[in-house]
Amino acid sequence: MTEAKERTRDRISRRQVDKFEQRRAQLAESALQTLAELGYARTSLREIAQNSDFSHGVLHYYFTDKVDLLTHCVRQFEEACVTRYDEIVARAHTASELQRDFATAMAATLRADAKLHRLWYDLRNQSLFEASFRPDVLEIDRRREAMIWHVVSRYADLVPAPVTVPPRVAYALLDGLFQQALLQYLSGAEEAAADLEREVPTVLARVVAG
Template sequence: MNEHVPDPAAKLEERAKRKAAKREVKKTEIAASTLDALKQLGYANTTLRDIAAQSGMSLGSLTYYFTDKVELITYCVRLYKAEFIDRIEKSVTSAEGRDAVIDAFADELTRSMTEDLPTHRLWYDIRSQAMFDPAFRPVVEEIEGKLLETLTRVVQAAGQQDTSAVPLGYAMIDGVFRFLLQSRDRHARDNDELMAIFTAILRRIF
């Protein structure tokens, strides 16, 4: 009777998968601490030492997971933007018809404007940095590509088959969002006012 002999290669592969999964969990934890530090200090004023202190790690342990500040910031931006995109898509999934889709999308933009303010500021900070630092350009282009894809799906969910104007629509939403973000310190708008602004701009696009 032949006994089953474990495949050494399969065991090594499984071990590598477990190690990679554990490493990814740790990187996500570090990213959360990093975002907390960046919200307080901003990109330009935050060092890896600041992030290590915020994470309760040594600088050496931090650089084991991220080789430099650019790699860490890039990981953080991808992480929170993926969550932002996921929430938008979920918000319009159950909506039926143009008006319902617009309301759901405007509601999510309003919620994000009030609850995710620091992380949006970080996004615009990094996007501005990309104009001068080529290291950030790939991640900015990647994320904006995904945002355009998401807006295309939202437009289609609203019943609009012609998506040729999506890039212009994205620029309009982004411009309004950034303006509202920058002006919140001197002009704090309540949720009803934000909802009305986003609804109006979305009705122009859809």
């Protein structure tokens, strides 16, 4: 085979892969709302198909099973989530400004995306029982930890003072606070988001020796 033919074959192959991944992304976006509404245990591929414009057979063609679809959905959502605070960190000029804007953003995503965040925690809980989930969950968790550490370390620079806890502890504190607020919010406590917004600055201040 000539070099030109090999290059042509490689381009066609890449296009086919790209089209396949684009289709998976479309299907995952369509399935995300159903999964977020019902959760992992109560949702089947057939039920997802009934709530979308795609057939059960199409879903089976693009995804091996429900685990494959769910992890793809959560990865897709988290790819947007893990950069949500980058702009806040970049524009912050004072520690108090970063405290305020970070807390406001956390409360805003609680209000706007509560069911989608619930899906992430569902997946993380399922990974305690389903070994097939664990590699994806651990990777997403590492990225979320790095996102929080980006905020905390920048806050420490602005104080200025050293951070008194390692990244995993800072993440556990803020993620735990968010998960508690999410449970309260989904239970009908409208004030949960406002409480979260008020409590986040306190946690930030306590993890830095200022």
